[in-house]
Amino acid sequence: MSQTREELSLELKKHIVEYLNLLDIKPEEINDDTPLFGPDLGLDSIDSVELIVLLDREYGVKINNPTEGRTILVDVNTIVDYILANKK
Amino acid sequence: MERVFVTGTGVVSALGIGVESSIAKLRNGESGIGSAKHFTSKYTNTLPFGEVDLSNDQLIDLTRCADETGVSRTTLLAYLAVGQAIDSSKLTIDELKSIRTGIISSTTVGGMCHTDELYTDANLKGEPSEYVRSYGLGEHTTRLIKKFEIGGFSSTINTACSSSANAVMLGARLIKSGRLDRVIVGGSDALAKFAVNGFNALMILSENPCKPFDKNRDGLTLGEGAGYLVLEAESVCQNKEKLAEVVGYGNANDAFHPSTTSEEAFGPCYAMQRALDSCKMNPTQIDYINAHGTGTVNNDETELFAFHKIFGEIPAFNSTKSYTGHTLAASGAIESIFSIAMMNNGELYTNLRCSEPLDTFGTPQILDYKAGVEINHIMTNSFGFGGNCTSVIYSKI
Amino acid sequence: MYITDLRSISPQKTYTNEFLKGELVHHDGIIFNVTEPDYMELIPRGLLRRMGKAVRMGVGTGLPLIQNNKNIDGILMGTANGGLENCIDFLNQIVEYDEGMLTPTNFVQSTPNAIAGQLALMDQNRGYNTTYTNGGHAFENTLLDALLLFEEGNAKKLLIGGIEEISNYNYNIDFLADHYKEVAVGNFDLIDSLTKGSVCGEGSNMFIVESEASQYYAKIEDVEQLTFPKEEDIELCVKSILERNNIQHNEIDTLMLGMNGDIDHNVWYEHVSEQLFPDTNVLTFKHLVGEYRTCTSFAVWLSAHILNGERSFMSSIEKRKIENKPIQHILIYNHFDEVNHSFILLKK
Numbered sequence: 001m002s003q004t005r006e007e008l009s010l011e012l013k014k015h016i017v018e019y020l021n022l023l024d025i026k027p028e029e030i031n032d033d034t035p036l037f038g039p040d041l042g043l044d045s046i047d048s049v050e051l052i053v054l055l056d057r058e059y060g061v062k063i064n065n066p067t068e069g070r071t072i073l074v075d076v077n078t079i080v081d082y083i084l085a086n087k088k
Numbered sequence: 089m090e091r092v093f094v095t096g097t098g099v100v101s102a103l104g105i106g107v108e109s110s111i112a113k114l115r116n117g118e119s120g121i122g123s124a125k126h127f128t129s130k131y132t133n134t135l136p137f138g139e140v141d142l143s144n145d146q147l148i149d150l151t152r153c154a155d156e157t158g159v160s161r162t163t164l165l166a167y168l169a170v171g172q173a174i175d176s177s178k179l180t181i182d183e184l185k186s187i188r189t190g191i192i193s194s195t196t197v198g199g200m201c202h203t204d205e206l207y208t209d210a211n212l213k214g215e216p217s218e219y220v221r222s223y224g225l226g227e228h229t230t231r232l233i234k235k236f237e238i239g240g241f242s243s244t245i246n247t248a249c250s251s252s253a254n255a256v257m258l259g260a261r262l263i264k265s266g267r268l269d270r271v272i273v274g275g276s277d278a279l280a281k282f283a284v285n286g287f288n289a290l291m292i293l294s295e296n297p298c299k300p301f302d303k304n305r306d307g308l309t310l311g312e313g314a315g316y317l318v319l320e321a322e323s324v325c326q327n328k329e330k331l332a333e334v335v336g337y338g339n340a341n342d343a344f345h346p347s348t349t350s351e352e353a354f355g356p357c358y359a360m361q362r363a364l365d366s367c368k369m370n371p372t373q374i375d376y377i378n379a380h381g382t383g384t385v386n387n388d389e390t391e392l393f394a395f396h397k398i399f400g401e402i403p404a405f406n407s408t409k410s411y412t413g414h415t416l417a418a419s420g421a422i423e424s425i426f427s428i429a430m431m432n433n434g435e436l437y438t439n440l441r442c443s444e445p446l447d448t449f450g451t452p453q454i455l456d457y458k459a460g461v462e463i464n465h466i467m468t469n470s471f472g473f474g475g476n477c478t479s480v481i482y483s484k485i
Numbered sequence: 486m487y488i489t490d491l492r493s494i495s496p497q498k499t500y501t502n503e504f505l506k507g508e509l510v511h512h513d514g515i516i517f518n519v520t521e522p523d524y525m526e527l528i529p530r531g532l533l534r535r536m537g538k539a540v541r542m543g544v545g546t547g548l549p550l551i552q553n554n555k556n557i558d559g560i561l562m563g564t565a566n567g568g569l570e571n572c573i574d575f576l577n578q579i580v581e582y583d584e585g586m587l588t589p590t591n592f593v594q595s596t597p598n599a600i601a602g603q604l605a606l607m608d609q610n611r612g613y614n615t616t617y618t619n620g621g622h623a624f625e626n627t628l629l630d631a632l633l634l635f636e637e638g639n640a641k642k643l644l645i646g647g648i649e650e651i652s653n654y655n656y657n658i659d660f661l662a663d664h665y666k667e668v669a670v671g672n673f674d675l676i677d678s679l680t681k682g683s684v685c686g687e688g689s690n691m692f693i694v695e696s697e698a699s700q701y702y703a704k705i706e707d708v709e710q711l712t713f714p715k716e717e718d719i720e721l722c723v724k725s726i727l728e729r730n731n732i733q734h735n736e737i738d739t740l741m742l743g744m745n746g747d748i749d750h751n752v753w754y755e756h757v758s759e760q761l762f763p764d765t766n767v768l769t770f771k772h773l774v775g776e777y778r779t780c781t782s783f784a785v786w787l788s789a790h791i792l793n794g795e796r797s798f799m800s801s802i803e804k805r806k807i808e809n810k811p812i813q814h815i816l817i818y819n820h821f822d823e824v825n826h827s828f829i830l831l832k833k
Contacts (some may be wrong), residue, residue, distance in 0.1 A: 129584060130583065130584040131584065196596065200572070200576075203576060203579065203580075204580070206573075206576060206658075207576055207577065207580045209657065209658050209661055210573045210576070210653075210654035210655075210657055210658055211573075211577070211654070211657070212657050212661075216661040216662070220658060220661045220662050221662045223658060224565060224566065224618075224620055225565070225566070225597065225618035225619075225620075226565060226618055226619040226620030226621075226622070226623070226825075227620070229619060229620075230620060230712065230824060230825075233712050233713065234713065241629075241710065242619060242622065242710070242712050243617060243619050243622070243626045244617065244618045244619035244620070244623075244626075245615065245616065245617060245618065245619075246567070246596070246597045246598055246616050246617075246618040247598045247601075247614070247615055247616055248596055248598055254615055258630065261633050261637065262633070265633055265636060265637070281579050281584065282572075282575070282576060282579070282592075284584075285575070285578075285579045285584055285587050285592070286575065286587075286589065286592035286593075288587070289586075289587040289588060289589035289592055290589045290592070290593075339613050339614065339615065340611050340612065340613070340614070341560070341601075341602065341605035341606075341610060341611055341612065341614035342611070343605045343606050343608070343609050343610055343611050344606065345606070346593045346594075346599065346602060346603070346606075347589075347593050354611055355611065358611050472598070473593065473596055473598070473599075473602070474596060474598040474599055474601065474602025474603075474605075474614075474616075475602050475605055475606065475614070476598055476601075476602065476614055476615070476616075
C-alpha cells in the first residue's frame, strides 16, 4: 500500500519538528496550511536550508537554492505537493 | 601615549610566499584562485579555491620543523609567515625572549583542518592520531611561542572572519598602554573540509572565482593563508625602517543575525566610525579602503551601503579576496599587509572580475591598475559571523 | 575594576542559591557535568532550539546579567573550545554523508564567537565584542582586555565570562591526550589523589565589571599570564603583579590554587604555597567543578563571593587555614597542563 497524502503530511511534520528541533511543538499541532515562515512557527532563512536538506535526505527530492525554495517551502501543503510531484 | 608602528610583515597565501612576490601578482592582476592541488575534498572538482601551492611536506621543510609531531597545516602556515615577519623586522633573539614582547594570533579552524584525524580521535575510532594534541584553537599560538621563543603576553582570538583585525587592534592597544614594547599580530587558517562544508551548507560558496562588488556576484571563494605584522612602540624602533603607523581601530557587533549582516549595516558602520573617531580622522582623509568584500550578495551590498553612510563620497576601494579567496581568520592581517604595501608603492590594484560593478553609489571600485597615486591613510575592513566587525586605519610614514 | 554582578552555571548548584548556603553536589567519576537550569523561562524557544550546550550555558548566565544591568558597553568572552559538540556533530555529518548536503545550524553554532554574538543579538548590543580562545588563558585574556578598555576610557561597564562545555568528543580527545585519570575518584578526594591526570569539568561563569562602583562583590586588581615559565619566572611574576598594584607580599592573606589531583601539575602549586607564600590561607576549587581551560572564571566567581562575606561553603574548600588571617586579598594561581599559567589578584 502506498502512503496516503495524510500519512505523508504527518510524517513530514514529524521530520520538520525533529530537524528544526521545534521545542514543545507537536507534529499534530502544525496545520497543513500554517505558513512555515509566519509568526506561528517563526522559521527563518537558516531553517529553509535545513528544510532543503530534510527533503533531500528523507525524500530524495532536490531544491537547488533558497530562492527556488521560496515557492515550495510555503506550508506543509505546498511541500507535500512538491514531494508527490518529484519523488521518484 | 606610545605611537605604534609596523616594522615587519610576513605573508603566505594563494598569491605565494612573501610580500614582494604577492605584490607583483596584485600589480599584474594575477589571481591566485584556481583548482586545489593539495587540499582533499569532494568539492575540489567543482569549486575553485585560493590554495597555498605547497604540500604539508614542503611546508615542513621550509619551516624546518620535521622534528615536531602533529604540526597542523594551520600552524605550518603560521610558522612560515611569522618567520618572515621576524626576519623583515630584524628582531633579535633577545628582543623575542623579552617579557615585553608578545604574540596575538587567531584562527577559526586551528588543527581541525585535519578533519579525518579529528573524526577518528573524537569518535574513538582507532589509535590516537599525531594531531590529538593539536586541534585546539590556541594550539598554534602555543607552538609559535615555543618555536620563536616569545617571552611575553600571548592571546588567541576567534571572532570568525574579523579575528586577525582584532589581533592588530589588541596588539596596538597593549603597546599604547605601555604593557608591551612589541607584539607579533596576525592569523592563520588552512583550507578545511569543515569550513568548506559549512559555507556550502549556508549556500554562500560560488562555483566560480568570487566577483566582489559585481552585480552578478554569487558567493565567496574559500582561501587559506597566514599573515603576521610586527608592531613596535615608537620608543623601541626609533632607528628602524617603519612600514606604516597603526593609527585607528574600531570594533562593533552588528547584533542582527548569526551569519548575515543587517540591511542597515549597523556593525560595519559602527566599526568604521569608531576607527575614524579613535584617531580623530575625517572620512575624507581616507584614500583607500580594503573592503571585506567576500563576494556574497549580502556582504557586498551591505558593505557598500555602509561606505555610503560613513563616507558619502566613497574613496577608491577593492577586495583583494578576488586574488586570494577568503582566508577567514587570516584575512584581516593579510589584507593589512597588502594594503600597506600598496600605500607605500603609491599604487591601486584592480578589483578582479568586476565587469558589471555594483553602481548604487557610483563606481569607486578600482577597476583598473593605477600607479603614482598619493595614498596617506588607508582603512581595512573585516566582518565576521556572529556579527563581529572590525576596521583598522594605517597611515603612511 | 569592580565585580558588581555575577552568575554561574557549574557542576555545583551555583545557578540558584543552594551552593552559597553550603549545599554541595558530590561527583564520582571522571566527568563533572553541570546542572543546567530550565532555560524555557529565560530564552525564547525559537532561539533555544538551535543552541548547543556552550551557547545555552553562555546565554543562561549572560542573559540575566544583561537584563539586570542596562547600558553595557561591550561583551568579552573566553572559551578554549566553544560549542565543540556542534562542531563535531557537523564533522560527523561531513564524514557520514560524504560531504553531501549538510544542515548549517551545527556549523553556525559551533563557532566560539557564537556565544558573545548571541548575547549581543539578544541585548541589541552594538558595542565592543570579542572572543578569546587562547587555551588555558582564554578567560585571562578577557580580564586584561576589560582592564584596558576601562583604562582607555572606552567603557564603564562590561559583560565578561568564561565558558566550556563537556561533549563526548572533547572528552575523548583530551582523554587520548592523557589529561584524565584512569580510575574514577570522588570529588572530595580529588585534590589529594595525586595520580596522573585530572577530571573533566565544565561551566559558564560571567560577570558584570565596572570601572567605578560604590557597591560591589570584589575588586579585580590585575591579571598576569605566563606560557612555558621556568620556576624562577613564577616568582618574578608574583613580584611584578604585587609591585604594580602597590601590595606588600604579606598583604596576600589567601591563595586560591588550581590544584587538580594531577601529581605532575601539583609541583607548581606546592612551590607557590610552600615556598612563596608559606603563611597564607590556601583554598582550592577544582574538586567542585573539575578541570577545564577557562575554570579560572569559576575561581573568580568563588573568590568574589568569599570577599563579599559568604562563608557557608568554606570548610569544603579550605586546604590550609591560618588563624587570624582574615581574607582581604585573594591571589588565584592556576595553570593548564603546565603550559598556560596565570595569576589573578582580587581585593575586598
